[in-house]
Amino acid sequence: MLNPEVIVYTSRNCDDCEKVIGKLNEWEIKYEERNVSENREYFKELQGNNVYGTPAIFINGEKILGYQIRKMKQKLGIKEKPQYIDIDSMNFS
Template sequence: MISEPITVYISKGCPYCEKVIAHLEEHDATFQVKNVSEDDDAFKEWKSINPMGTPLTVKGDRQVLGFSAEKLDALI
């Protein structure tokens, strides 16, 4: 069974974004990072999800806004 990809939308200078990435790396999660501050396509994609901010971690139809180890663990 192939797992759905995890995407982390981040912005420049966001300490919680760094915490999300570190947490996912610690748990050997496979994910891609999209910087909405530096990538116009990533910004448009992020906006289409109707986010409230960054970091926004998405897997399928599930989302985690901000940093929550418990919620991220459930997503992995």
């Protein structure tokens, strides 16, 4: 997906918020972080979307609540890398 609009609502002392931000940085996705602990207006925006917790991610207006890697990848168009098992190297004896 080319240049998705990504807004991440975070709060202080939120481990899952840090994980979300870390993944977005790892994937080199541009995003806007809105910390609801530091800005009351961001908290009101979040409540206006019927969301009362963080992290809350909006990707092109679509909401993802919490740390949900698969949903984030899907909305961002990031393909899962297939995991192969090398049965030739396995010992079945």
